[in-house]
Amino acid sequence: CPDTKEHFAREYDSYGDSYTADTDVAQLKEVFSRMKDNS
């Protein structure tokens, strides 16, 4: 729904990486792998 969409847009960038929560190597690998899927 629009609220959920807005919430995720605030919290995560368009590649699914959080704007605020620190990342680590494993999470970043996952973000990158999703980017491959989305190409």
Next chain:
Amino acid sequence: MEKTLNRIHPVSDPEATYFLQVSWEKDLGTGFVIMLSDGQCAWTGTVSEAEISREAADMEMDREKYVEELKKALILGEESAGKYNFAISRGEESTECHFSYEKNMKDVSFRLGSLRLQKVSRPVEVVKELIGHCLDRLGRLQAENEHLQKENERLFSDWNDVEKRLEKCVKAKEELEADLYNRFVLVLNEKKAKIRNLQKLLKEAKESAADAPYTR
């Protein structure tokens, strides 16, 4: 001039050893020279291209196929495999010798060819030539084997080097990946810390603006 030397044992005397040298130019089918020796005497004879054609025709065999059979019998030394037989009969005065060769099938043998060989007047020269030819071939093979051995050592060494470089490359790739991710994580987390800080400041600024009328 091509030349081969093989040991043969005549069917009439399997214990006896003869040496059969066959020489030809380019292709056996164009004719060949036979030199037969028991180590003491020697006999020689020629089979011409026409005679080969005649034999093949007599046998109603394709000429090429017939020449292949001759190769197997006379050159490749397949006598020991039991596939071919040789018969040698020396005349009373031994100036001539009848030499024939046949192919063994399951239950039957059929004659491949035969010829009269003339005794050589100086067999010692033939013997010397047979041994000399062997020694020359041995020398060439030995040299070729040494060359192949060196080549093989070089190839193995090259392969070994490249294998090591491949291992290094694989390792370097893994290290590069790990290194880049570590750096990316550090840089991203710096930006996220900045974002958290800005969000906090924004929240404070908004709260401060909302409280202002009440404070004043």
Next chain:
Amino acid sequence: MEKTLNRIHPVSDPEATYFLQVSWEKDLGTGFVIMLSDGQCAWTGTVSEAEISREAADMEMDREKYVEELKKALILGEESAGKYNFAISRGEESTECHFSYEKNMKDVSFRLGSLRLQKVSRPVEVVKELIGHCLDRLGRLQAENEHLQKENERLFSDWNDVEKRLEKCVKAKEELEADLYNRFVLVLNEKKAKIRNLQKLLKEAKESAADAPYTR
């Protein structure tokens, strides 16, 4: 039983060819048997371990060094290199034959050894054995040659494969690096865009708070 066969040419008759077969057990220094043949006759003799020691002592040469010289002269066939000479003198009745071998130095030759060889009663057997031995060695060398050839092809193929894998690895590493940087830049730029946006909002919030008293 080790055995070698070489062609030699006696100094007294360089056009003549003799075949020198040397046989020994394990090490030449423990003694050896000589078989000499001109293709028609054959002579044989033995040099014992004690005789080798005696010759070395007579020459005041280290025994091991003397045996090395014997190897070069009799086995390795270095006669053709002009380093060693052979002398053969056949007795009147030819039941015996004197055989000697010497080393050529710059301006002098020195005798390495000599022995009386006894004529062999059935030289044809010797000739057959010489040729037979050659053929056996040829067969073994040929088989070894084919094996080395196959090994050579296999090693080349292996080297080729691993070279290709290395090329792929190098390329993959480069592509990985480029790919990771591309993805990182996209994710990083999202954060930078967010930061710019928050900075803009913060600035607006601050300006709004500063204007508020005047607006009210």
